[in-house]
Amino acid sequence: MSLETGKRVLRIEARAIEALAERLGESFSAAVTLIEQTRGRVVLTGMGKSGLVARKIAATLASTGTPALFLHPAEAIHGDLGVIVEGDVVLALSHSGETAELLALLETIRRLGARIIAMTGVTDSTLAREADLLLDTSVEEEGCPLGLAPMASTSSALALGDALAAALMVAKGFSEEDFARLHPGGRLGKKLARVEQMMHHGQAVPRVEPATPIRQVVLEISRKRLGCTTVCTTEGRLVGLITDGDLRRLLERDPAPLEHIAEEVMTPGPLTISRRELASSALRLMESRKITMLPVVDDDGRLEGLIQIHDLWRTNLF
Secondary structure, three states, X not given: OHHHHHHHHHHHHHHHHXXXXXHOOHHHHHHHHHHHHOXXXXXXXXXXXXXXXXXXXXXXXXXXXXXXEEEOHHHHOOOHHHHOXXXXXXXXXXXXOOOHHHHOOHHHHHHXXXXXXXXXXXXXXXXXXXXXXXXXXXXXXXXXXOOOXXXXXXXXXXXXXXXXXXXXXXXXXXXHHHHHHHOOOHHXXXXXXXXXXXXXXXXXXXXXXXXXEHHHHXXXXXXXXXXXXXXXXXOOEEEEXXXXXXXXXXXXXOOOHXXXXXXXXXXEOOOOEOXXXXXXXXXXXXXXXXXXXXXXXXXXXXXXXXXXXHHHHOOOOO
């Protein structure tokens, strides 16, 4: 019985969201345009379960490049309406469209110079009529066995909020770099770390010139403990890479290995990466090419650092 009830609710909510997708139209596009072009912020408001959904939508918008905040309707009528300024867009959620606390705000919101987008399940409600734009979140049934608790309607509103946030990301050209700037901490922030945040740089990077004797190459690799050395011109341009493996192969094939210089042993034109790339991209590149390190160079090919696969593995984030 419990299993069947659970499946029934999920199917009802899935159908509600599918129906929402089918009727999405010009009002949605207009809402995206209005929010994208606003000089202010998006202020989400709603009571009860709608308020909880509004909080989540506000958080999603804010984390994806659209400044947003939540305003509790009951607090708003006792002074918090001061957070709304001219140019803001108010996204008001009410399944019935008749929530008294919301309706009491509408006149003042207009007077403050903000626009109103209604997200409601009753398209002829007071909120729907008074709003500048209407987003219809109506459902055929709720999913609640008693037909009372909001279930499908809150799922639809939540999904529509995600659709708005995603559409705004595309409209604004919101990129991985933008996302990384807004998520500097936690697991998400680390997953979006740049190569420059994880590379070895400065004196820690082994470096020799093309004419450096192999004896000095070995000493440089041993001192810097990264299992390789870069080979650069006097101007700092990367021309090659020498690894521990290259030295072992030299010893195996040459009876006089110390008579060589760096450019005779190095791998010329090694694979490189920019410091601006995601560290996860560096990891994928190294794993696909079966290498353990990547020199980091600027747009002119000058060496800036070195990133190792072991440093990325140790983060346990990829």
